Amino acid sequence: MVNRKELNPDAGPEAAYGARLRRLREARGWKQDDLAERIGYTGRHVSGVETAGKPPTRQFSAAVDAALGLAGTAESFVSEWGEIRHGVLLQGFPEYVELEGRAAEIRLFDSGLVPGPLQTRGYAEALATAAVKRQVITTEQAEERVCLLMDRQASLRRSVPPLVIVVLDESCVRRSIGGGAVMRDQVESLVEFAEEPNTMLQLAPYSFGEHRPFDRLVNLLTLNDRSVVSYVESETRGYLDRDLASVVSLMRAYHLLQAGCLSQTATVDMLHQLRKGTP
Known part of the structure; x- marks a missing residue:
């Protein structure tokens, strides 16, 4: 038996x-x-x-x-x-993604990696494949991760699209993910994103130094009723916050961040230079 x-x-x-x-x-x-x-x-x-x-x-x-x-x-x-x-997702993230899918305004900041809503499939697949090699996830989970990200991106393509403002630390576009071809496509996708009528893209240059107010991912949403929500992450935890005082504090820091960043025109110029220099 x-x-x-x-x-x-x-x-x-x-x-x-x-x-x-x-x-x-x-x-x-x-x-x-x-x-x-x-x-x-x-x-x-x-x-x-x-x-x-x-x-x-x-x-x-x-x-x-x-x-x-x-x-x-x-x-x-x-x-x-x-x-x-x-x-198994970080606490608060599933609810955040649901709110993001119907937000009127979305503000994102990240360092080191291009944030999910702006990743190309190739970029996302490279990250997922690396996680499989580290034995963090299985091959099937990697495929699901990419599919879920594509679904998340699709939810932002609406008849009345949200205003999407993104600040990327310069490291997001300097760090090579997936090799030259993947990075060329990713940089081109960022340029195309910046050309959309409902978007704004800025780079926080390395010269910002210690004055950059954020060190990790920060997501800020303004909903249709004008209420605001923030989502931040550490290495092991996510935190969704609806407290007005806390979110307004992050909003102010975000505005200060933007003030010290490259303009969108200068950002696109840098992206063009990076694309030409990508081997």
Whole structure:
């Protein structure tokens, strides 16, 4: 008899997902290979998910829902996958992305990396691939990360688009991600972004030095009711803030940041120079 691993659904969200998958599969009298054949995966893959050795993905969850007749229901595995995904994202980020998708004004600052809403697919894929090589995420999670980012970007393309103001530390465009071809495309995409009628792009030059008010990602939203929201991150935590006094303080710092940055014209000129110099 094949050894059967006992499951502990209390061990974590992925363990609970796997245990429920096994229970519903066995209730139908299916072996792992039977389910695998119905959803287009291998029996080994199904086993890995059931024993929490392999994280579930949205694609896998949707296929399971179709096979089990759970698509669109409150008990769907896609819904459970969404809860797992939100659980591993930094606190506050899922809610922030939802608010960003309907904000009237968006202000972003980042250093080191081009922020998600402005990343090209190639740039995003290079970052995701590097995370796979570091064994931080799986290949499937990398693919999902890129797809989710593309969905986030799509939510900003509306009939009445938001005003999007972006300040990038110079390091964002000096740091090579994905090699020369990827960076050329990324720089070109930034130039195109700056040409849009609802955008503003500025670079915070290295000469700003110690006077730059932010050291990490800062996102500021103005919603349609004119309320304001901020989202900031540390290495391990995200923080969504609706407190007016706190957000206004960040808004003031953002305005001071802009005052010390290159103009949009000078920013685009620098981007053109960088594009010509990219090997």
